Amino acid sequence: SWRWGGSLLSPPKAPVGWKQACAWGWDVPALAGGELTAVGPRSFTGEDCAELHVHGGPAVLSGVLRALGRLPGLRPAEPGEFTRRAFRRGKLDLTAAEGLGDLIRAETEAQRRQALRQMDGELGRLYQRWSKTLTRALAHLEAYIDFSEDDNVEEEVLSQVDAIVRALEQEIGAHLQDGRRGELLRGGVHAVIAGPPNVGKSSLLNLLCQRPAAIVSPVAGTTRDVVEVALNVGGYPLVLSDTAGLRDATDPVEQEGVSRARDRLQHADLVLAVLDAAAVPTEPAGLGAALGSLLPPPAPPCILVLNKADLLREEGGALRDACARGDPLPPTTLLSCKTGEGLDHLLELLARQLARLCGDPLAGSPSLTQSRHSLHLGDCAAALARYGRERRRDLGLAAERLRLARRHLGRITGHVGAEDVLDIIFRDFCIGK
Ligand SMILES: Nc1nc2c(ncn2[C@@H]2O[C@H](COP(=O)(O)OP(=O)(O)OP(=O)(O)O)[C@@H](O)[C@H]2O)c(=O)[nH]1
Numbered sequence: 001s002w003r004w005g006g007s008l009l010s011p012p013k014a015p016v017g018w019k020q021a022c023a024w025g026w027d028v029p030a031l032a033g034g035e036l037t038a039v040g041p042r043s044f045t046g047e048d049c050a051e052l053h054v055h056g057g058p059a060v061l062s063g064v065l066r067a068l069g070r071l072p073g074l075r076p077a078e079p080g081e082f083t084r085r086a087f088r089r090g091k092l093d094l095t096a097a098e099g100l101g102d103l104i105r106a107e108t109e110a111q112r113r114q115a116l117r118q119m120d121g122e123l124g125r126l127y128q129r130w131s132k133t134l135t136r137a138l139a140h141l142e143a144y145i146d147f148s149e150d151d152n153v154e155e156e157v158l159s160q161v162d163a164i165v166r167a168l169e170q171e172i173g174a175h176l177q178d179g180r181r182g183e184l185l186r187g188g189v190h191a192v193i194a195g196p197p198n199v200g201k202s203s204l205l206n207l208l209c210q211r212p213a214a215i216v217s218p219v220a221g222t223t224r225d226v227v228e229v230a231l232n233v234g235g236y237p238l239v240l241s242d243t244a245g246l247r248d249a250t251d252p253v254e255q256e257g258v259s260r261a262r263d264r265l266q267h268a269d270l271v272l273a274v275l276d277a278a279a280v281p282t283e284p285a286g287l288g289a290a291l292g293s294l295l296p297p298p299a300p301p302c303i304l305v306l307n308k309a310d311l312l313r314e315e316g317g318a319l320r321d322a323c324a325r326g327d328p329l330p331p332t333t334l335l336s337c338k339t340g341e342g343l344d345h346l347l348e349l350l351a352r353q354l355a356r357l358c359g360d361p362l363a364g365s366p367s368l369t370q371s372r373h374s375l376h377l378g379d380c381a382a383a384l385a386r387y388g389r390e391r392r393r394d395l396g397l398a399a400e401r402l403r404l405a406r407r408h409l410g411r412i413t414g415h416v417g418a419e420d421v422l423d424i425i426f427r428d429f430c431i432g433k
């Protein structure tokens, strides 16, 4: 069945029956050999909707669209219009609508699970719960302000409010400190392949994406532009960048390449540091020093790849030991881009790092997925912190902080002033959703 991305400008008040449809001149069976169904107010948008289930061939579709287009008052829907109507009717909150958008765009299994969870309203419910907690605290505080002089409200109400606010502040703080897990899973972990020239960085990119995306040559300084590919590793999204070999270049074009490489490194979520296995010290301390000079601290999480393992002779044993021992090295593996030896181990290390960075989208409380959310949550936490400071000086001002904190939460779910973000959120939706 197929749902037409159009909507009725003035929707009928009752489900559309055959009679009505025929009165409108919809000759649906003749057009499509299909079926007309009518959905009542318990529809996705909450409005009465007519859905045409027709055969999906292009000729049938354009025939139906042409016929519908002749009816006055009918027009094609805007992108995301159905979801927007559902939001306006309170069928879903903004976080759920964002989850739906993410679900449409999800490219990997882990992204799909996270989006589904958000679409089901779990994130929205968490923010709603916080909002209710704040409302309760505020009610107690206001009662105290209004009635404490008549001795109807006990002094300990105040300390209860303080405790609630403190606990909430901590919970929001922990939610904000989740290492951007949800955002990483949503947008992909940005990993950068970095290392000296000619160690096989571009060969590694090509091996991982299984196509010749970057030029490989025996000439040191081949790569200048950043070459980016999107991959799915174990269900996690990875955006992998190949960069110019790091060295003091004399050629101005290569210099620009190196500066772009360093810039990418600064913003990387994960680094695949590549060194030539035949040219590194074989004991862990020396290896660590070689890595340290490549990636001065504070380096992002890293996997050390010792490439060209096929060229190793007797030093291979010592290197293998150093890799296995790990500490003080990051996860390390020997690899040959030429023979493929070590690729499975590298993929395993990669998947493990991605799982650590993104977390399990189904475990624990739902993750923060958008910078829009963290912005408002940060403002909310700041308002709660000011409550703590102002509470002893001016109760009225402190209460105002709680109101402000609640407003920030409401902006995330769309319960407060969402107009300005609606266009941005629904802009990327597809037509018919
Ligand atoms: N024997 C052997 N040669 C390799 C291996 N990986 C890459 N090479 C060769 O090493 C040379 C350099 O490879 P590239 O992938 O261009 O290296 P790069 O690090 O991207 O080089 P730049 O972009 O110049 O910094 C090429 O001749 C590759 O064929 C390997 O595992 N074993």
Ligand SMILES: [K+]
Binding pocket: 197, 198, 216, 217, 218, 219, 220, 221, 222, 223
């Ligand atoms: K090269």
Ligand SMILES: [Mg+2]
Binding pocket: 201, 202, 203, 214, 215, 216, 222, 223, 242, 243, 244, 245
């Ligand atoms: Mg290269």
